[in-house]
Amino acid sequence: MKIALDILQVLMLILGAPLVGAIIARLKARLQRRRGASIWRPYAELFKLLRKEELVPPTASAVFRLAPIVLFGATVCAAGFVPVVHASALLGSRGDFFLLVYMLALGRFFLSLGALDGGSAFGGMGASREALVSSLAEAPFLLGLVSIAVLAARADIAGMVAWTLGQDVFNISAVHILAFTSLAMVALAETGRMPVDNPTTHLELTMIHEGMVLEYSGPSLALIEWASAIKLHAMLALLIALFFPWGMASSGSGWGLTVALLLYCAKTALLMVLLSVIESAVAKLRMYLVPDFLGVASALSALAVIFTIWVKR
Amino acid sequence: MREDTPSLFPNSGRASSGTAFTLPQSEDGGAARLVTIFGSLDPHGARRVRYVFDAGKPAYSEIVLPAEGPLRSIAREVPAAAWHERELHDQYGIEIVGHPDLRPLVFHDNWPDGVYPMVDRVDDVPWSKRDYRFLQVQGEGIAEVAVGPVHAGIIEPGHFRFSVVGDTILHLELRHFYTHKGTEKLFEGKSAGDGAMLAESVSGDNCFAHAVCYSQAVEDACGIKVPPRALALRLIGLELERLVCHISDIGGLCTDVGFSVAAAYATRIKESLLQASVQCCGTRYWRGVAVPGGLRFDFDSARVAELAQAVARAFRDFSKIARLSLETPSIQNRFEAAGVLSREAARDLAVVGPVARASGIDLDVRRDHPYGRYSEHPIEVPVTHYGDVMARARIRISEAAVSARLIQEAAKSLPDGGVFTPIASQGDVQGFSAVESPRGELCYWVEARGGRVTRCHIKSPSFQNWPAMPLAVAGNIIADFPLINKSFNLSYSGCDR
Numbered sequence: 001m002k003i004a005l006d007i008l009q010v011l012m013l014i015l016g017a018p019l020v021g022a023i024i025a026r027l028k029a030r031l032q033r034r035r036g037a038s039i040w041r042p043y044a045e046l047f048k049l050l051r052k053e054e055l056v057p058p059t060a061s062a063v064f065r066l067a068p069i070v071l072f073g074a075t076v077c078a079a080g081f082v083p084v085v086h087a088s089a090l091l092g093s094r095g096d097f098f099l100l101v102y103m104l105a106l107g108r109f110f111l112s113l114g115a116l117d118g119g120s121a122f123g124g125m126g127a128s129r130e131a132l133v134s135s136l137a138e139a140p141f142l143l144g145l146v147s148i149a150v151l152a153a154r155a156d157i158a159g160m161v162a163w164t165l166g167q168d169v170f171n172i173s174a175v176h177i178l179a180f181t182s183l184a185m186v187a188l189a190e191t192g193r194m195p196v197d198n199p200t201t202h203l204e205l206t207m208i209h210e211g212m213v214l215e216y217s218g219p220s221l222a223l224i225e226w227a228s229a230i231k232l233h234a235m236l237a238l239l240i241a242l243f244f245p246w247g248m249a250s251s252g253s254g255w256g257l258t259v260a261l262l263l264y265c266a267k268t269a270l271l272m273v274l275l276s277v278i279e280s281a282v283a284k285l286r287m288y289l290v291p292d293f294l295g296v297a298s299a300l301s302a303l304a305v306i307f308t309i310w311v312k313r
Numbered sequence: 314m315r316e317d318t319p320s321l322f323p324n325s326g327r328a329s330s331g332t333a334f335t336l337p338q339s340e341d342g343g344a345a346r347l348v349t350i351f352g353s354l355d356p357h358g359a360r361r362v363r364y365v366f367d368a369g370k371p372a373y374s375e376i377v378l379p380a381e382g383p384l385r386s387i388a389r390e391v392p393a394a395a396w397h398e399r400e401l402h403d404q405y406g407i408e409i410v411g412h413p414d415l416r417p418l419v420f421h422d423n424w425p426d427g428v429y430p431m432v433d434r435v436d437d438v439p440w441s442k443r444d445y446r447f448l449q450v451q452g453e454g455i456a457e458v459a460v461g462p463v464h465a466g467i468i469e470p471g472h473f474r475f476s477v478v479g480d481t482i483l484h485l486e487l488r489h490f491y492t493h494k495g496t497e498k499l500f501e502g503k504s505a506g507d508g509a510m511l512a513e514s515v516s517g518d519n520c521f522a523h524a525v526c527y528s529q530a531v532e533d534a535c536g537i538k539v540p541p542r543a544l545a546l547r548l549i550g551l552e553l554e555r556l557v558c559h560i561s562d563i564g565g566l567c568t569d570v571g572f573s574v575a576a577a578y579a580t581r582i583k584e585s586l587l588q589a590s591v592q593c594c595g596t597r598y599w600r601g602v603a604v605p606g607g608l609r610f611d612f613d614s615a616r617v618a619e620l621a622q623a624v625a626r627a628f629r630d631f632s633k634i635a636r637l638s639l640e641t642p643s644i645q646n647r648f649e650a651a652g653v654l655s656r657e658a659a660r661d662l663a664v665v666g667p668v669a670r671a672s673g674i675d676l677d678v679r680r681d682h683p684y685g686r687y688s689e690h691p692i693e694v695p696v697t698h699y700g701d702v703m704a705r706a707r708i709r710i711s712e713a714a715v716s717a718r719l720i721q722e723a724a725k726s727l728p729d730g731g732v733f734t735p736i737a738s739q740g741d742v743q744g745f746s747a748v749e750s751p752r753g754e755l756c757y758w759v760e761a762r763g764g765r766v767t768r769c770h771i772k773s774p775s776f777q778n779w780p781a782m783p784l785a786v787a788g789n790i791i792a793d794f795p796l797i798n799k800s801f802n803l804s805y806s807g808c809d810r
Contacts, residue, residue: 028573031574032573032574032576032577032578033577033578033581034577121458121459121460122465125458125791194571195571195643198571200571200573201569201571202464202465202466202467203465203466203569203795204460204464204465205460205791205792205794205795206569206792206795207465214465279571279573280573280574281574281641282572282641282643283567283570283571283572283641283643283644283646283647284570284571284643284647285643285646286646286647286790286792286793287480287790287792287793288480288790289646
């Protein structure tokens with residue numbers, strides 16, 4: 001029963017991912033008083049790309065073809081660590097939060113390699129910027145998770161969530177606030193959202209993620225697009241699980257699971273609204289201010305770790 | 314960095330030979346602003362070169378030189394002349410001595426050496442393969458980034474070659490003229506009346522300014538007076554075009570920094586004006602409206618009043634969204650101090666339009682050389698000296714306000730009467746006209762014999778302003794280039810012709 005639920009959770013993260021991106025795009029369209037595209041469009045797009053011919057630059061090596069597969073696999077693995085409807089995950093006890101962070105890093109590393117292998121100037125430019133952003137995002141990502149791990153005295157994500165569930169909702173500490181803010185900022189950078197990267201731009205010189213995927217087409221592009229969607233969904237689910245887990249099912253009863261699922265959808269919806277408002281309210285940062293943005297995230301997460309000393313357990 | 318070598322630019326070296334003249338002075342004693350340089354053929358087929366300067370008087374001053382022999386370049390004294398002289402060399406094969414860089418400008422590698430379209434036949438030009446050498450910037454850590462001519466977005470083609478150190482741009486070299494259509498050649502043999510349609514096709518979003526400017530040049534050549542009603546309607550069209558262009562530019566700037574809400578609103582407001590134009594005259598961009606002698610058809614006065622109301626509404630919405638955008642800290646952070654064009658550079662390159670006014674050059678054809686009914690309306694010309702993206706955005710917003718006011722005034726005092734005076738085909742005539750298009754000073758010079766155009770020169774503001782772009786982007790990061798480029802908003806088609 002438990003294992004079936006765990007598998008279901010991962011499938012939810014993978015199959016629901018395109019929907020999350022589409023709903024954010026739809027919300028942003030509504031804020032611009034546009035009608036916006038159908039929320040099912042990304043599925044049609046993935047289906048279309050999977051059936052299309054794949055074009056590979058003549059100078060590219062096997063890395064170019066391999067990169068999207070590794071990226072997709074690593075992202076799915078990372079999603080396997082995230083609890084959604086109950087405080088356990090498919091890969092929950094098989095690795096700690098470090099593994100989650102570096103699974104995402106592995107995927108990104110391979111995507112950068114693929115971009116360099118594609119041979120276009122924009123691939124290289126995107127890859128170097130991605131390397132800068134991700135190396136700066138790594139510290140706050142890890143420190144933010146460390147602060148919660150210290151409080152929970154557990155290193156696996158599912159264990160940290162289980163500990164949080166045992167706490168009183170109103171008994172939140174400064175550590176939680178600091179860690180949440182820092183991880184939310186990391187999530188923006190990590191998933192290539194505004195104000196760090198503009199996912200809708202057509203200007204090749206300003207691109208980060210889009211620059212890396214310019215040379216990709218067909219099934220490879222589908223895998224990359226899907227992987228980024230899963231990453232966004234998994235990051236949102238991770239934020240919910242770590243900071244707002246209350247309502248997760250404690251037993252396998254049908255009633256508890258239904259409530260947990262509905263609450264999860266409501267929490268995700270809230271985060272999506274928040275994200276679309278943030279993305280609509282600010283202009284993209286100048287490229288050399290991205291380190292400042294992530295520097296603030298690092299400082300917040302470092303404070304979170306320091307404050308764990310004073311939190312009563 | 315390596316200096317330009319003689320092998321790259323074979324005609325460099327300070328030569329004293331070649332026909333020369335004294336550069337005109339402006340009223341305040343400085344050098345007069347170069348407007349354009351172009352060639353023409355006299356009735357016997359001999360080449361001549363005309364230099365047009367703006368010395369501050371109501372009329373432009375023109376200098377005509379015979380050009381069968383070599384001509385001394387003025388590009389070292391007047392850097393703005395550099396592209397004009399290169400174009401002259403490409404079109405007429407006129408030898409220009411002492412020019413710092415005489416590489417082909419208008420024609421690309423497929424065009425054979427020694428074929429000059431304005432003097433030779435061009436029915437059957439063989440495909441050729443020439444060699445084009447880009448300026449090389451060398452040194453440790455310098456990389457070259459080539460962008461275009463095909464871009465990721467749906468925009469016009471143009472090639473940009475950046476020499477960068479890390480993310481900082483050291484040098485930008487432009488290579489344009491991918492949309493060169495030989496428009497000036499296509500004018501030859503057209504009847505003077507039909508030319509307006511060709512002029513409209515030079516630059517899509519400034520088509521009315523081109524049509525009016527061409528028409529004015531023909532009217533100047535034939536010495537006809539256009540009925541006041543036609544002039545007033547032309548003024549409305551020109552100002553509406555400027556308003557649409559500026560609203561679209563502010564929206565484009567917001568799009569480029571990902572400020573999507575303001576961008577979407579600007580698109581909506583622009584569309585409302587285009588649809589109001591359809592209601593008023595049946596065309597979104599006023600195509601097929603202006604013609605030498607006046608307008609092709611009269612407008613219903615009630616419809617013009619409705620258009621003026623739509624303009625008032627649109628401008629109200631636009632000023633709200635523009636203020637909101639420029640007061641947003643993240644926008645200020647992106648716009649301020651980005652892409653600064655210094656006043657000296659702008660003056661040396663004789664930059665025109667909003668770009669010049671944002672760099673402290675007080676210049677507006679509507680006020681300095683009034684045409685049509687502009688002499689009856691006082692025109693405030695906004696000028697600021699910062700020269701950055703923010704300054705260009707602010708200039709556009711202030712100009713939009715002036716345009717909205719002018720449309721109201723002109724619509725309120727619309728004269729009655731006809732809108733067309735037939736042009737009488739005469740002998741050998743020449744006419745010149747300048748119009749303040751949304752991008753700046755646009756000039757047409759038309760020569761006609763027996764009602765047929767024998768030469769038409771188009772000086773577009775984009776041709777004049779493109780060489781200033783590399784100076785504005787140097788020292789900025791490469792990721793800011795699209796924003797700086799958008800703030801100039803130059804037309805490729807208008808430049809390439």
